[in-house]
């Protein structure tokens with residue numbers, strides 16, 4: 001069976017193609033920085049942020065485009081079908097064996113295609129700007145741990161999906177969406193407890209200045225805080241951050257040690273207040289609920305797209321159907337990122353506003369934004385298209401403006 005380019009495929013591919021071209025254009029030619037940037041940043045800071053981000057954007061779009069082109073070539077030029085036939089001969093006709101080998105061949109090819117982008121973007125370019133504190137061997141160790149985990153989970157996912165498709169050819173998408181939703185919940189609950197410790201060490205915050213600060217904020221926010229953990233981010237990067245994770249018994253605030261070491265206490269407080277604001281406003285639940293809704297929509301679309309390609313029992317779906325599933329999710333998550341980022345930016349704006357209400361300290365919140373932008377080499381004036389398309393947080397000048405507005409009576 002060969003996949004044909006029907007109208008739905010053409011529409012998704014065309015949309016992703018137009019977005020890619022626009023992204024590439026604005027990555028290469030970001031235009032002049034907004035003059036307001038000069039109020040907080042020197043021309044040198046603006047230019048450094050531009051230079052650092054221009055290359056990161058090229059890495060991102062290059063990685064996406066090469067993976068999408070490879071999968072489309074496999075799917076629509078018949079190479080996937082041919083590979084799947086060849087593997088079936090090799091395994092002597094065992095369906096599940098050849099499905100696994102086919103999956104492995106595609107997985108490995110995608111990893112190899114992506115490797116130069118990953119290596120350059122997360123190792124060489126990070127060293128070039130003094131962000132990375134990792135040696136080559138520890139980078140490879142991280143990479144192998146991450147890919148090993150990805151391989152095990154994806155292999156289990158593909159076997160389960162094809163088994164469900166062969167059992168319920170009319171309803172597999174519901175099962176797919178349900179499993180994916182369950183996966184989102186598991187990730188939120190289990191990831192910070194089980195997987196993150198494979199990569200970093202987490203120790204409860206001991207510094208009384210930090211624990212008192214958290215206690216005071218949590219009283220003001222009327223929010224019982226579970227664990228406050230410090231993560232040894234400095235073993236990989238000089239960038240600072242904090243995040244909240246988990247639900248119920250696993251919920252926690254995680255602070256990078258780089259934040260505690262390099263930022264004054266009132267700015268650390270601004271970060272903690274922002275993270276608590278996400279909690280108070282239920283952003284973690286809203287994010288999960290939207291993720292589940294998005295999952296059902298995406299799987300429903302995939303079902304409509306592949307309706308003719310999944311045979312009725314006792315037929316088994318052809319292994320190269322996997323390429324169609326991968327390409328669909330790659331294109332959809334790319335083309336859908338403006339929607340996802342729009343929602344994320346709205347939550348970030350709300351968290352910034354609530355955080356200022358909690359601390360009552362506008363100048364510290366503004367200094368934090370300036371400081372983060374300088375130290376993390378943000379593009380302080382990104383092109384409007386790139387903001388709209390790929391910014392999960394509003395750019396720094398917008399955040400400063402909103403924080404100042406929130407501070408006015």
Ligand SMILES: [Zn+2]
Pocket residue numbers: 274278348351
């Ligand atoms: Zn946030």
